[in-house]
Amino acid sequence: MSRLPRLLFLLGLFAPGAAAAQAAPPPTESGEELPPDAPITKLPKMINYVEALYPQAALRDRVAAKVVVEFDIAPSGAVENIEVVSSSTVATSSTAAPAVAGIDYGFTTSATTAAGQLRFEPAESNGVPIRVRVPYTVNFSPPALPPPPPPRTGTSTSGPGEPAPGPGIVNFRGKVRERGTRDPLAGVVVTVFQQQGDDVVAFEATTAADGTFEFVDLAPGTWKVQTDLVGYYPARDAEVVKPDEVAEVTYYIEKGAYNPYEVVVVAEKVIKEVNRRTLTRADLRVPGTLGDPVAVVENLPGVARTQGGQIIVRGSGPQSTGVFIDGIEVPLIYHFGGLKSVIPADVVDTVDFYPGNYGSYYGRFTGGVFDAHIRRLDGEQLHGSLDISLLDTSLFLQIPITKEFSVAVGGRRSYIDALIPVFVPDDADVNITSLPVYYDYQVLANWRPSEAHEVRALFLGSDDSFKALFDNPSDFDSQIQATSFSFATSFQRGILEYRYAPSTTFRNQLKLALGKDNADFSLGDQFYFRLGVLGLQIRENADWTVTPWATVTAGVDAILQWADVNVLAPAPPVEGQVGGNDDLNETIYSAVNNAFFGVVAPYVEAKVDLFDERLSLVPGLRMDYWSEVKSEHFTFDPRVVARYKLADHWVVKGGVGLVHEAPQPNQLNEDFGNPDLGVQRAVQYSVGGEWLPTDFIKVDLTFFYKDLQRLVSSTTAVREDGTPLQLDNNGTGTVYGLELFAEHKFNDNFRGWLSYTLSRATRVDSGQTEERLFDFDQTHILTLVASYLFPENWEVGVRWRLVSGNPYTPFQSGVYLSDFDRYSPIPALTNSARLPAFHQLDLRVDKTWVFTYWKFSAYLSIINTYNATNTEGLNYEFDFSKSEPVSGFPILPILGVKGEF
Amino acid sequence: MRAKVIVTTLLAALTASSVASAQEAVTLREPAPRQGYYIGGGTRLMMGGGATDKVGGLGPMFGFGGVFRFGQMATDWLGLGLVLGGGNSFNGTWSTGGGHLSLEAQVKPLAEYNLALRGSIGLGAFGLSRVKPEDEREDDPAGGLGAQYTLGASYDLFPFYEEGTYKSGGFAFTGFAEVALLPTSEVWTMNFVIGIEVTYWFGLRKDRLELPPDEAFKAKK
Incomplete structure (x- = not known):
């Protein structure tokens, strides 16, 4: 990477960071090599600025941070090869948890995500777009606190360890769950705000582990409510708070994408074999196999293609490969000799396949397991x-x-x-x-x-x-x-x-x-x-x-x-x-x-x-x-x-x-x-x-x-x-x-x-x-x-x-x-x-x-x-x-x- | 050295992308008519021909049919869906009837225009017979079943959509043109198809739209 130039940016070109430039021309996208002393005749110019999101996990501690990254600006203007150079956090609140350093609040992730979405007009050397490498600094500051409330109205959060300012009465509470799965969501920032005269009054709460939040002493009336969680679409609604009543709501917010390949790994299996292929339930979605856990194995190395539902492994006949369910041998693995296996995919957690040289836990089969x-x-x-x-x-x-x-x-x-x-x-x-x-x-x-x-x-x-x-x-x-x-x-x-x-x-x-x-x-x-x-x-x-x-x-x-x-x-x-x-x-x-x-x-x-x-x-x-x-x-x-x-x-x-x-x-x-x-x-x-x-x-x-x-x-x-x-x-x-x-x-x-x-x-x-x-x-x-x-x-x-x-x-x-x-x-x-x-x-x-x-x-x-x-x-x-x-x-x-x- | 830079660049790019994907923020979109799910149907004219090993070329044929589409714009520029079509063609000698069920992808290359490039692949089938029964021969091909491929373009016109109303979706008249190829073991056919459809775009839910506060925070009914 030392062959790529580094550029100096003025603050006006590049907010909120700055970078220093050094010249050393790289190959162009077309593959031509520029001479080593080729000048940079045009600096890159940002055409699409993306603000880095303040991580929700840092809200409670109200942490400020500074993340310095480096990335290439490709001749196409896209950002590539992002690397984190440094990251430091500082607690800004007197009630912050003592050990701020060492906690991963997600600042580097947020900074790199935002950096990856920036777009530039590329740098040029005599009219030819070139690749340059620049440092980029992102400063994170916690969002401004809401204005101090008038007497007898308080801001309350449901996060543990956060003391309430007074004996407020909860009059608006609720739960945030994930749409589709109904799982409660923690760390969701729930913001309520209302126009009061010329001012906008806003309060914030963060959901607890069970997805609950509550507000105390909200003034009666209509409050606009918004939920924010990275990776989820916001819920936006208006709720009416009435005197002497508790408004209760449940919001179901939708994820940006429901990833079927998210697997919670409970314990990593120790590798004791030469080859063990482990397929999770999500891996069973292979085209042509109709989601059948046994048919998917045919797509792994060492397994022959068959038409009749047999498992042929490393040149051994079908009777030489053992079929087990949780270590218990079963006689038949397919219905009608190959139509569908006897185990529906919904019941399966993982499938282990050994094409040979398996451990002593298994035996009696000269093919695979x-x-x-x-x-x-x-x-x-x-x-x-x-x-x-x-x-x-x-x-x-x-x-x-x-x-x-x-x-x-x-x-x-x-x-x-x-x-x-x-x-x-x-x-x-x-x-x-x-x-x-x-x-x-x-x-x-x-x-x-x-x-x-x-x-x-x-x-x-x-x-x-x-x-x-x-x-x-x-x-x-x-x-x-x-x-x-x-x-x-x-x-x-x-x-x-x-x-x-x-x-x-x-x-x-x-x-x-x-x-x-x-x-x-x-x-x-x-x-x-x-x-x-x-x-x-x-x-x-x-x-x-x-x-x-x-x-x-x-x-x-x-x-x-x-x-x-x-x-x-x-x-x-x-x-x-x-x-x-x-x-x-x-x-x-x-x-x-x-x-x-x-x-x-x-x-x-x-x-x-x-x-x-x-x-x-x-x-x-x-x-x-x-x-x-x-x-x-x-x-x-x-x-x-x-x-x-x-x-x-x-x-x-x-x-x-x-x-x-x-x-x-x-x-x-x-x-x-x-x-x-x-x-x-x-x-x-x-x-x-x-x-x-x-x-x-x-x-x-x-x-x-x-x-x-x-x-x-x-x-x-x-x-x-x-x-x-x-x-x-x-x-x-x-x-x-x-x-x-x-x-x-x-x-x-x-x-x-x-x-x-x-x-x-x-x-x-x-x-x-x-x-x-x-x-x-x-x-x-x-x-x-x-x-x-x-x-x-x-x-x-x-x-x-x-x-x-x-x-x-x-x-x-x-x-x-x-x-x-x-x-x-x-x-x-x-x-x-x-x-x-x-x-x-x-x-x-x-x-x-x-x-x-x-x-x-x-x-x-x-x-x-x-x-x-x-x-x-x-x-x-x-x-x-x-x-x-x-x-x-x-x-x-x-x-x-x-x-x- | 260049190769080394490329390899290093590739590895670093992969590393960077794994960090970036850990928390992907969602992007709210400006309301527009061509958004969300779509469902449409219409009619089409076909001009084409085919050939077989047994009887040679079938000659130019003309016909008409219908088409039904259902899908969704997964992004602002990429849509995926299903298309179901069928029709009849004929000339003085031959008559065909067939249909197809295909997976379709569409790409909208220009943000400001409702022009889409479309392609599909799926199961196609058709039957073939002579127009005059007395001309029928024993070795006449009967038709075929195979993979049908189409490639074409469409344009959506939204005559009822009002700019500035923060609405997403709406009714459109969609004109399209495409080429369809269906090779089977006995016969292959190729048709040039033009048609017009009525399409309804369901739009995006408000939690996915960039809206002014008055629009975004409407009270529950």
Whole structure:
């Protein structure tokens, strides 16, 4: 900045400050360099003066201040690069609080805000506008006190600590609240004034923490009233004060902008992982995701794009990513396999996503971990919301019973059942007897009797169902004889949580969850799958800060389940297996009653900060006991993560860890799979760095490598007795790549992020030597998310994605099977072809109307805004000789509305 | 060195802006007619054409339709809203009918004139058929659905607005002209549209206006 000139201003040019000039020409806006001795031939001239506002917080102490700033006057005349040089305050009132110095009254903020709005004719050097740097002084003086009142009339304020001049009688009082939320507002300056003869008599009060204010002994008559609070529109009205009566009013004042991204952070989470992405409820407003908390995760690095509601993380299958609600595992995260997640956004507080190298608190998944944290109830006011969209309606209500105890209820129901009859003609071959419907419900209770104790209860449930009859089942497949199809899934979880934090150095959390899961699919009597599971999950976790630089965490994570399964179906294909069983009548029957599955995992982890907290080491160890894996009951997962703060804005980090994952229950079933299967494992490595140039910009680059071992793989091998093994643990896999995440948190009305993943995921199947691509390998995944908050509560957001197509196995041709009277495909090499790249722009516009007691929002989301044609699969002719692409969604506008209070 | 100055300048600018945004004062505006929410509707004439892979060009077509708009001026110069339009066009051979639902943005570049530049993007759909049923062929395109883009300008005339009355909002006659493009998988169409609407501007509430005391502090009724 020393190359930029400093200018001398006369007081007449520049009020209320002055500046000194030195010559040193800068580059011009056009990029030309001026010679170093180029003269300043014209001084800048102010054309728009903006007065700095006297901060409300300083009114009580009646503080004067002087703030000196420096800024550039750009060749365009705009003010840029404002820096505070000095700031000093002086108390002017004899009743001021003693410690004026050190209190942030907001003078620097007010000065810089005003400076930023100044406009100038720029300085020039021989006719060329140039950039100059000037100092600028702002002097703050408290507003003049009202004239001394006549006898028996006094000025009174409601601020605490301000003595009333006499025993006045309150005859005008009120409350100031925020329009739309009804929150009381503190620090609002309420001014009353009245014309009395030739004079204007005015009095002032400042609202207290509960938003109340009062005036004493106002003369009867009409008083003009105005409220002032920075960032809010003023209320201006006229009130009548009558003798022997107390006038009471409530003003609801509107904020300049209702920022949906204002989040109250209760406690900063300690970073113990290489990568943890935390999304707040406000971050869930990503275009194209319909505000769904799970769908938003797909826009983060390391997550593949899918159509069917699966979560594919760093080259691992959907069953390898754990889904949790507050640390409790849940079986289903989506309704109908991808429509909407089972957790409405209103119930969610934050979402934590770990693409890999997660800590010892989690385990059993070689992919990633997704954990949605349910909101904590604040016990302040009655709040509620009603959200209506194209697919469903949800309701949420929070009721404070006492300051320590609050309850909330929520529920959601779809109305696809009402929409389908509109689109399905009456003479269709399908007769839907029970239209698809989903609903989910939540009951929350929060009791906080003291700072050290907190009890929370959650009850969550979800239900999907659908039934149909069809006249010609052979239209779907010649082997299907059943004329009915039914689908039903449900789960319920009751979670009781007790938190005990007697001090800042110890915290304990105990969770008990009891749940029931049901699934029922059937294609008439030809195929069916019926599952019922009763489960108990226990989580005990204790954190102990042993020394200021060392914290130890220990706990137990246990799941106990009893299952009844009744299945008649062909063997399901495993990942990488093309097609499946040609003969759908070759079904397998299996019935299991009261089968027990149990996993118990004690773990311990430490966080050690060394070298003035520059280096942070997190070693951990987790042991899992698997009751159902006969060949390997115990596994051990050592893990370590290191973070080193290189410089003020730079962090390097790395981690290595071992994770085990049990085979799926159907893979261990003796009818469908191999009960002698062992536990799969993955060694995860990652190394990277973070750059944080400001407190709202973060750039994160991570390189990762994952070595998958002992994967369950289809095999043709047989046992000694000649029975086929069907599955074994001889599959392996490799995943490597890099993830770039550049995030701009909400600041200056803008937020967004760029996410890029470059990766390669391969597998080697049992008995094979050649590598093949993983079914969901996507080489490039680029996502750009941006949103801007305009005035009048408008928000415009965009999301653009460019993703490599999924690999697929092309069919070379078909062979006629006379036994089944149909063609069977002849596949080429597994995953040897790739679908075309996917690209799509989604747009979302939100508008909020603020009323006195509530807010109403509407949004229009346009998915696939420029109607890109993306190939999601291939449809083959009956003889597999030709294929045509199956396109994804065309342009789709979706409207939604929400009311909240 | 220049690059270093630029980087340093950028970082300092970001820092400065984070301080400035901590407490943003609201700005009260002078009353004017073109303020606040707007709702309007009117009629339009269309001239255009299209082309398909199957039958080539459709030839020039003329038609008429209607339009409905709803939105708000978020700032003095930027407005956002929705537009719903529909209409029919035809020539001797072809007849089309369609409509669109779009998000619209408008920019008012000059403070003293009620001229606005408008653009929209949204869902458009239309059907296509031959005027004479006996000319119909099996491979005739049926129409299409896709993203419709429009770009144009409008001018609001407020014949009933009185200067100096501190009123915000009012009735306007709005003339507009725009170009609309709708590419679909089978057919693309482009139309030049002119029309006239009646628009009502709701104006701003008095707590957002710079008003003299007598206007600002009227007693509650």
